[in-house]
Protein backbone atom coordinates (compact mmCIF):
# COMPACT_ATOMS: atom_id res chain seq x y z
CA UNK A 1 0.00 0.00 0.00
CA UNK A 2 1.45 3.34 -1.00
CA UNK A 3 1.02 6.39 1.13
CA UNK A 4 -1.58 8.78 -0.22
CA UNK A 5 -0.54 12.29 -1.07
CA UNK A 6 -2.92 15.18 -1.55
CA UNK A 7 -1.38 18.34 -2.87
CA UNK A 8 -3.53 21.33 -3.76
CA UNK A 9 -2.96 24.76 -5.21
CA UNK A 10 -4.75 26.35 -2.29
CA UNK A 11 -5.71 29.67 -3.89
CA UNK A 12 -7.03 27.97 -7.04
CA UNK A 13 -8.89 25.46 -4.85
CA UNK A 14 -10.71 28.30 -3.12
CA UNK A 15 -11.41 30.27 -6.32
CA UNK A 16 -13.07 27.21 -7.83
CA UNK A 17 -15.03 26.53 -4.62
CA UNK A 18 -13.62 23.04 -4.64
CA UNK A 19 -14.37 20.36 -2.12
CA UNK A 20 -12.33 17.31 -1.26
CA UNK A 21 -13.46 14.44 0.92
CA UNK A 22 -11.80 11.17 1.68
CA UNK A 23 -10.48 8.76 4.19
CA UNK A 24 -7.00 8.18 5.51
CA UNK A 25 -5.45 5.42 7.54
CA UNK A 26 -2.48 5.51 9.89
CA UNK A 27 -0.42 4.35 6.92
CA UNK A 28 -0.91 7.80 5.41
CA UNK A 29 0.13 9.52 8.65
CA UNK A 30 3.52 8.13 9.68
CA UNK A 31 4.15 10.78 12.36
CA UNK A 32 0.80 10.16 14.04
CA UNK A 33 1.39 6.44 13.73
CA UNK A 34 4.82 6.71 15.38
CA UNK A 35 3.30 8.67 18.23
CA UNK A 36 0.67 6.01 18.91
CA UNK A 37 3.27 3.27 18.57
CA UNK A 38 5.39 4.95 21.22
CA UNK A 39 2.48 4.72 23.66
CA UNK A 40 2.00 1.07 22.73
CA UNK A 41 5.55 0.29 23.84
CA UNK A 42 4.46 0.93 27.43
CA UNK A 43 2.64 -2.33 27.52
CA UNK A 44 3.28 -5.98 26.93
CA UNK A 45 -0.26 -6.40 25.57
CA UNK A 46 -0.39 -7.41 21.98
CA UNK A 47 -1.58 -4.16 20.58
CA UNK A 48 -1.34 -2.21 17.40
CA UNK A 49 -2.90 1.22 17.12
CA UNK A 50 -5.34 1.80 14.31
CA UNK A 51 -7.23 4.78 13.01
CA UNK A 52 -9.73 5.82 10.41
CA UNK A 53 -9.63 9.48 9.52
CA UNK A 54 -12.37 11.04 7.47
CA UNK A 55 -11.84 14.50 6.12
CA UNK A 56 -13.84 17.13 4.34
CA UNK A 57 -11.97 20.12 2.97
CA UNK A 58 -13.72 22.92 1.16
CA UNK A 59 -12.73 26.26 -0.20
CA UNK A 60 -14.80 29.41 -0.34
CA UNK A 61 -14.37 33.14 -0.56
CA UNK A 62 -15.20 35.20 2.48
CA UNK A 63 -17.45 38.27 2.43
CA UNK A 64 -14.40 40.49 2.09
CA UNK A 65 -12.99 38.33 -0.67
CA UNK A 66 -10.64 36.42 1.63
CA UNK A 67 -9.62 32.97 0.50
CA UNK A 68 -10.96 30.59 3.13
CA UNK A 69 -10.51 26.91 3.65
CA UNK A 70 -12.57 24.90 6.06
CA UNK A 71 -11.53 21.49 7.23
CA UNK A 72 -13.51 18.89 9.16
CA UNK A 73 -11.77 15.88 10.56
CA UNK A 74 -13.44 12.88 12.10
CA UNK A 75 -10.92 10.51 13.63
CA UNK A 76 -11.71 7.11 15.08
CA UNK A 77 -8.54 6.02 16.78
CA UNK A 78 -7.85 2.90 18.76
CA UNK A 79 -5.19 3.87 21.23
CA UNK A 80 -3.99 2.75 24.60
CA UNK A 81 -5.50 3.93 27.85
CA UNK A 82 -2.57 5.30 29.82
CA UNK A 83 -4.14 4.24 33.12
CA UNK A 84 -5.06 0.59 32.56
CA UNK A 85 -2.95 0.04 29.42
CA UNK A 86 -5.86 -1.53 27.59
CA UNK A 87 -7.14 -0.51 24.19
CA UNK A 88 -9.64 2.27 24.11
CA UNK A 89 -11.52 4.08 21.35
CA UNK A 90 -10.76 7.75 20.89
CA UNK A 91 -13.09 9.75 18.72
CA UNK A 92 -12.11 13.23 17.67
CA UNK A 93 -14.34 15.55 15.69
CA UNK A 94 -12.40 18.64 14.71
CA UNK A 95 -13.16 21.70 12.65
CA UNK A 96 -10.70 24.26 11.39
CA UNK A 97 -10.90 27.42 9.35
CA UNK A 98 -7.95 28.84 7.54
CA UNK A 99 -7.38 32.04 5.72
CA UNK A 100 -4.98 31.63 2.85
CA UNK A 101 -2.85 34.68 2.84
CA UNK A 102 0.70 35.90 2.94
CA UNK A 103 -0.27 38.16 5.83
CA UNK A 104 1.30 37.58 9.20
CA UNK A 105 -0.60 37.22 12.47
CA UNK A 106 0.31 40.87 13.20
CA UNK A 107 -1.22 42.05 9.93
CA UNK A 108 -4.38 40.20 10.88
CA UNK A 109 -4.50 42.04 14.20
CA UNK A 110 -3.99 45.48 12.68
CA UNK A 111 -6.50 44.84 9.92
CA UNK A 112 -8.92 43.51 12.51
CA UNK A 113 -10.23 40.85 10.21
CA UNK A 114 -13.49 39.32 11.41
CA UNK A 115 -13.24 36.22 13.52
CA UNK A 116 -9.48 36.37 13.42
CA UNK A 117 -9.49 34.26 16.57
CA UNK A 118 -11.16 31.33 14.89
CA UNK A 119 -9.15 31.49 11.72
CA UNK A 120 -5.64 30.22 11.31
CA UNK A 121 -3.36 31.49 8.63
CA UNK A 122 -2.05 29.28 5.89
CA UNK A 123 0.51 30.66 3.44
CA UNK A 124 -0.44 30.84 -0.22
CA UNK A 125 0.95 27.73 -1.85
CA UNK A 126 0.54 26.02 -5.21
CA UNK A 127 1.71 22.81 -3.51
CA UNK A 128 -0.06 22.68 -0.16
CA UNK A 129 0.30 19.26 1.44
CA UNK A 130 -3.18 18.56 2.79
CA UNK A 131 -2.34 15.31 4.57
CA UNK A 132 0.60 16.90 6.39
CA UNK A 133 -1.72 19.68 7.57
CA UNK A 134 -4.34 17.21 8.79
CA UNK A 135 -1.69 15.14 10.51
CA UNK A 136 -0.35 18.24 12.29
CA UNK A 137 -3.84 19.13 13.50
CA UNK A 138 -4.51 15.59 14.75
CA UNK A 139 -1.21 15.39 16.58
CA UNK A 140 -1.98 18.69 18.33
CA UNK A 141 -5.52 17.55 19.19
CA UNK A 142 -4.42 14.21 20.58
CA UNK A 143 -4.60 14.03 24.38
CA UNK A 144 -1.14 13.64 25.93
CA UNK A 145 -2.34 10.77 28.08
CA UNK A 146 -5.65 9.35 26.83
CA UNK A 147 -7.55 7.49 29.52
CA UNK A 148 -10.95 5.83 29.62
CA UNK A 149 -13.60 8.45 30.35
CA UNK A 150 -15.33 6.22 32.84
CA UNK A 151 -13.49 3.94 35.20
CA UNK A 152 -11.21 1.46 33.50
CA UNK A 153 -12.92 -1.93 33.33
CA UNK A 154 -9.89 -3.91 34.45
CA UNK A 155 -9.41 -1.74 37.53
CA UNK A 156 -13.05 -2.02 38.57
CA UNK A 157 -12.85 -5.80 38.50
CA UNK A 158 -9.39 -5.99 39.97
CA UNK A 159 -10.25 -9.08 41.97
CA UNK A 160 -10.78 -10.93 38.71
CA UNK A 161 -14.14 -12.20 39.99
CA UNK A 162 -17.48 -11.13 38.71
CA UNK A 163 -19.16 -9.20 41.48
CA UNK A 164 -22.04 -11.30 42.81
CA UNK A 165 -24.96 -9.09 43.83
CA UNK A 166 -26.13 -11.74 46.33
CA UNK A 167 -22.78 -12.10 48.06
CA UNK A 168 -23.65 -9.36 50.51
CA UNK A 169 -27.00 -10.99 51.34
CA UNK A 170 -25.32 -14.34 51.84
CA UNK A 171 -22.98 -12.93 54.44
CA UNK A 172 -25.95 -11.40 56.25
CA UNK A 173 -27.85 -14.69 56.35
CA UNK A 174 -24.89 -16.65 57.71
CA UNK A 175 -25.24 -17.30 61.42
Ligand SMILES: [Zn+2]
Nearest residue numbers: 081084148152
Ligand atom coordinates in the same frame (compact mmCIF):
# COMPACT_ATOMS: atom_id res chain seq x y z
ZN1 LIG B 1 -8.42 2.48 31.08
